[in-house]
Amino acid sequence: MSDLYAVIGNPIGHTKSPLIHTAFAEQTGQPIHYTAIEGSLGGFAGAVDAFRAAGGRGLNITAPFKLDAFAYATDLTAAAQVAGAVNAMKFDGDRVLADNFDGVGLVRDIIHNLACPIAGRCVLLLGAGGAARGALPPILAEKPSHVVIVNRTFAKARQLAEAFAHTGPVDAEAYSALRDQPFDIILNATSASQCGEFLPVHGDIFAPDCLAYELVYGKGLTPFLKMARDNGVRRLVDGVGMLVEQAAEAFVWWRGVRPDTRPVIEKLTVPLLEA
Numbered sequence: 001m002s003d004l005y006a007v008i009g010n011p012i013g014h015t016k017s018p019l020i021h022t023a024f025a026e027q028t029g030q031p032i033h034y035t036a037i038e039g040s041l042g043g044f045a046g047a048v049d050a051f052r053a054a055g056g057r058g059l060n061i062t063a064p065f066k067l068d069a070f071a072y073a074t075d076l077t078a079a080a081q082v083a084g085a086v087n088a089m090k091f092d093g094d095r096v097l098a099d100n101f102d103g104v105g106l107v108r109d110i111i112h113n114l115a116c117p118i119a120g121r122c123v124l125l126l127g128a129g130g131a132a133r134g135a136l137p138p139i140l141a142e143k144p145s146h147v148v149i150v151n152r153t154f155a156k157a158r159q160l161a162e163a164f165a166h167t168g169p170v171d172a173e174a175y176s177a178l179r180d181q182p183f184d185i186i187l188n189a190t191s192a193s194q195c196g197e198f199l200p201v202h203g204d205i206f207a208p209d210c211l212a213y214e215l216v217y218g219k220g221l222t223p224f225l226k227m228a229r230d231n232g233v234r235r236l237v238d239g240v241g242m243l244v245e246q247a248a249e250a251f252v253w254w255r256g257v258r259p260d261t262r263p264v265i266e267k268l269t270v271p272l273l274e275a
């Protein structure tokens, strides 16, 4: 008899989570059955209650329910509290344990899969929303030389930098102030690419050996990646590795076994073609 897991979101048709977790389960011999649930807007708690009543053991949570999941949880890990959002839950009787693996998944992808150390490097974080908030603490934990956050709404960048200034060297700047300071790692944590919009950054932000990382997955050569390429960056990546790594963290948390992420990343990687 398999243990039941699922991802919940709306819309959910695009999700790769069932494919990823099914691959992990086959690889590790874990008896799990993993499905996708389209929750109705405003109906998150009811959908999760029903899933638990049907024997569900754990959930991944994707947009737009990460804040609903935060509210639903009874026990939040430090990562979930810091991010202010939840992307994985497991159920233990009446208790709902909740975590957020997005940031740690990103950092594992950068360091282990892309072999790009963060320690001592200069990092630019574009955006100050949920994705940026989740990414910042594990990035700072790697001891970069400096992190700069820029955001369209500058006040949010400043708030985020201030909230984490005690944990490492992080500052906020306006897009217009970003001149003549090249960065080793540039993370696009804005949702601008999802609407095909260019960010108001200048080409001189890309250091010669820069890693340009688009946190979104499967959008091809986004405006951000295009700009990086046009300014000589050769290391262009999207969020496929982050997606698989955060799934692996949830899998370990649920099942106590670490899957090999590499074949799954290879299977899901699509060439970064011009949109």
Ligand code: ATR
Residues within 6 Å of the ligand: 126, 127, 128, 129, 130, 131, 132, 151, 152, 153, 154, 156, 189, 190, 191, 192, 197, 198, 199
């Ligand atoms: P997510 O959970 O994906 O991070 P979010 O919390 O809504 O989503 O955050 C979206 C981020 O993308 C924000 O930093 C937003 O900037 P604002 O705080 O000014 O809204 C940023 N963003 C979205 N569209 C953008 C655009 N066209 N140009 C620049 N930044 C953009």
